[in-house]
Amino acid sequence: MTGNTLADLTTLRLGGPIAEPLRLHDPGHWPELVRTVHHRGERRPLVLGHGSNVIAADAGHAGTVAVLDTRGITAEERDDGTVLATVQAGHPLADLTAWAAAERLAGIECLAGVPGTVGAAPVQNTGAYGQQLSDVLDHLTAWDWDTGLLRTLPARACRLRHRHSRFKDDPGRWTVLTVTVRLTRGPAAPVAHRPLAEELGVRPGGRPPVAEVTRAVLADRRRRGLLLDPHGHDARQVGSVFLNPPVTAAAAARWSAAGCPVRPDSDGRLRASAGWLLERVGCRPGHRIAEGIRCSPHRALTLTAHDGATASGFTRVLADLAARVEAATGVVLHPEPVAVGGAPGGRPGTVAARRAH
Numbered sequence: 500m501t502g503n504t505l506a507d508l509t510t511l512r513l514g515g516p517i518a519e520p521l522r523l524h525d526p527g528h529w530p531e532l533v534r535t536v537h538h539r540g541e542r543r544p545l546v547l548g549h550g551s552n553v554i555a556a557d558a559g560h561a562g563t564v565a566v567l568d569t570r571g572i573t574a575e576e577r578d579d580g581t582v583l584a585t586v587q588a589g590h591p592l593a594d595l596t597a598w599a600a601a602e603r604l605a606g607i608e609c610l611a612g613v614p615g616t617v618g619a620a621p622v623q624n625t626g627a628y629g630q631q632l633s634d635v636l637d638h639l640t641a642w643d644w645d646t647g648l649l650r651t652l653p654a655r656a657c658r659l660r661h662r663h664s665r666f667k668d669d670p671g672r673w674t675v676l677t678v679t680v681r682l683t684r685g686p687a688a689p690v691a692h693r694p695l696a697e698e699l700g701v702r703p704g705g706r707p708p709v710a711e712v713t714r715a716v717l718a719d720r721r722r723r724g725l726l727l728d729p730h731g732h733d734a735r736q737v738g739s740v741f742l743n744p745p746v747t748a749a750a751a752a753r754w755s756a757a758g759c760p761v762r763p764d765s766d767g768r769l770r771a772s773a774g775w776l777l778e779r780v781g782c783r784p785g786h787r788i789a790e791g792i793r794c795s796p797h798r799a800l801t802l803t804a805h806d807g808a809t810a811s812g813f814t815r816v817l818a819d820l821a822a823r824v825e826a827a828t829g830v831v832l833h834p835e836p837v838a839v840g841g842a843p844g845g846r847p848g849t850v851a852a853r854r855a856h
């Protein structure tokens with residue numbers, strides 16, 4: 500018994516025993532990590548960044564867990580006024596956005612304060628306030644565990660969509676090692692998110708300085724408990740537990756009339772507020788939902804873990820809430836965090852969206 504657990508590596512602090520994880524600090528040691536995994540007779544490891552978007556199995560993980568902790572940004576100024584920034588996968592995304600704000604580089608200011616690593620950002624096309632990684636991704640390098648090759652994937656090959664990518668379609672096959680984003684010197688990218696534009700005193704599409712947008716985003720995240728404070732009441736969370744569901748134009752009109760916020764996503768689909776739908780079935784900020792699981796005091800869409808919580812309990816709560824929303828509204832909610840852990844070389848899965856009957 501080593502004493503290591505998935506709970507130590509995840510922000511929900513749930514998840515059972517594992518062997519000593521392999522931590523990659525030096526990008527040059529990647530081939531050694533690959534050899535170690537194969538020597539253990541495994542096809543691929545379970546790869547984690549900061550564990551801020553996973554529900555890790557109570558049973559732990561029987562195979563190798565690799566934690567990417569590589570850091571560094573290399574910037575290359577181009578003649579067209581853009582800067583290509585190549586970032587190591589383990590670099591904290593929040594540090595990258597802080598660096599960009601200090602350098603007055605636009606394109607990722609709305610991602611300020613999002614927990615997690617840069618390498619995980621392409622997995623779910625991390626996004627916030629109307630901006631997402633796909634707006635700036637130029638290319639990335641990734642290890643393909645199926646072929647044993649290091650590949651350079653241009654942005655379009657990553658098939659980034661709203662909180663989705665080819666990496667989610669084929670979980671575990673690719674390990675992202677570096678991410679190259681194209682940033683622009685000058686004012687912020689046009690502010691698409693209406694409430695953020697209002698907060699900034701600009702029209703939607705306005706372009707305030709990058710630092711102003713960064714400050715406004717961080718202030719709003721702080722108000723909504725979406726900055727991960729390891730000592731705060733909301734410390735054990737994975738952010739939003741459900742994706743905002745896509746709705747037809749007719750349904751959007753109906754839901755808007757009922758008071759539900761509906762916004763277009765980056766793929767042009769209308770999405771209703773999952774938080775509003777959860778409140779309709781009684782999931783209110785601050786409420787206890789089940790043993791060790793509460794709604795964040797700030798918003799219904801964040802569930803927090805407390806003493807007595809288990810991963811299976813958390814997953815059951817998500818299935819139960821989705822079933823209640825579907826019964827009350829006909830809208831199907833899909834969980835945002837992914838289930839990890841289990842058999843060696845096993846595929847991380849999606850968390851069951853509906854209660855099993």
Ligand SMILES: Cc1cc2nc3c(=O)[nH]c(=O)nc-3n(C[C@H](O)[C@H](O)[C@H](O)COP(=O)(O)OP(=O)(O)OC[C@H]3O[C@@H](n4cnc5c(N)ncnc54)[C@H](O)[C@@H]3O)c2cc1C
Pocket residue numbers: 510545546547548549550551552553567588613614615616617618619620622623624625626627666670673674675676724725726727736737738739837839847
């Ligand atoms: C308080 C809070 C607020 C949040 N707000 C937002 C938000 O506004 N927008 C948003 O999109 N998300 C948000 N999230 C979710 C989360 O921060 C992002 O999904 C983040 O990109 C996850 O990064 P991570 O390093 O923690 O990934 P992990 O949780 O460690 O991993 C997530 C998935 O990616 C895989 N993975 C990790 N690293 C790699 C890699 N290098 N190569 C291949 N696969 C990899 C893992 O196997 C797993 O399947 C929030 C989470 C919290 C806790």
